[in-house]
């Protein structure tokens with residue numbers, strides 16, 4: 001089993017399969033985009049599958065495919081199929097912007113994708129265009145309909161942004177009235193490819209909750225699943241739930257069970273660290289499984305206690321979240 005130097009077990013791997021994306025979300029990338037990794041520098045599907053096969057017997061039983069936008073990578077469904085055959089992997093989840101996902105939802109179900117996180121920051125077409133800089137609102141809503149229609153457990157991820165989508169918070173909670181969907185409001189982090197947008201965060205988890213309580217006085221706390229990054233709530237009588245993720249305030253590091261691998265193979269033992277070692281390079285230099293395992297154990301023996309310590313150890317955050325996977 002994989003434990004870090006603070007006694008936390010690692011059971012969850014987030015794989016960012018590409019840094020490419022067809023949207024330009026304000027909080028993730030500058031309008032002109034970012035310089036993408038050369039294709040030959042991306043991890044191959046074989047390399048990613050090898051890592052998943054290596055970590056599964058060490059207790060990593062949950063995997064999330066993210067990006068960039070996973071569906072812009074060629075043959076992504078074949079990759080899901082390969083992952084679905086790995087023994088010991090109990091849950092394979094997907095995070096997607098939903099613009100290229102409609103029409104594939106049945107395939108996701110067939111391949112045993114356990115749940116989908118759909119990124120959707122607004123229910124207003126015009127605001128969608130302003131935030132993502134692309135006119136793709138209808139496609140995302142079609143994807144949402146298909147996910148709900150097929151009964152796939154679905155979470156909606158909405159980044160909360162001063163001056164952009166505050167008017168959406170109440171309508172998004174309203175979505176949970178008739179749909180069994182989890183809407184999660186996420187504090188904005190400075191991973192936009194340019195560095196922090198603001199001197200301080202206007203909408204932290206406390207203010208988000210106060211806003212929801214003002215409009216839904218009956219909203220009540222519900223138990224959080226193990227290792228949850230969200231604090232979870234429900235309006236009595238509503239089918240779905242509401243979560244708040246203190247991604248910038250970092251209130252959940254004490255129970256963090258996750259590691260990340262970037263599209264070019266950097267292992268991150270914390271979202272806020274700078275990358276610990278490059279797994280792809282080790283693989284391409286011919287490392288044995290034993291050597292790879294030793295590298296993971298070594299990295300976890302030096303894991304930062306929390307996101308603040310990780311951030312203090314590095315140069316200032318400049319990168320885009322599409323190079324990390326969220």
Ligand code: SAM
Nearest residue numbers: 027028067068069096097119157188189321326
């Ligand atoms: N393209 C896919 C999508 O948008 O769902 C997957 C990758 S995206 C980087 C993963 C998640 O990170 C999304 O839910 C997105 O909202 C979130 N994210 C991106 N930049 C963020 C930021 N600066 N602060 C908070 N969340 C962010």
Ligand code: SF4
Nearest residue numbers: 021025028068097322
């Ligand atoms: Fe693309 Fe996802 Fe980043 Fe938006 S958040 S630009 S959809 S990678």
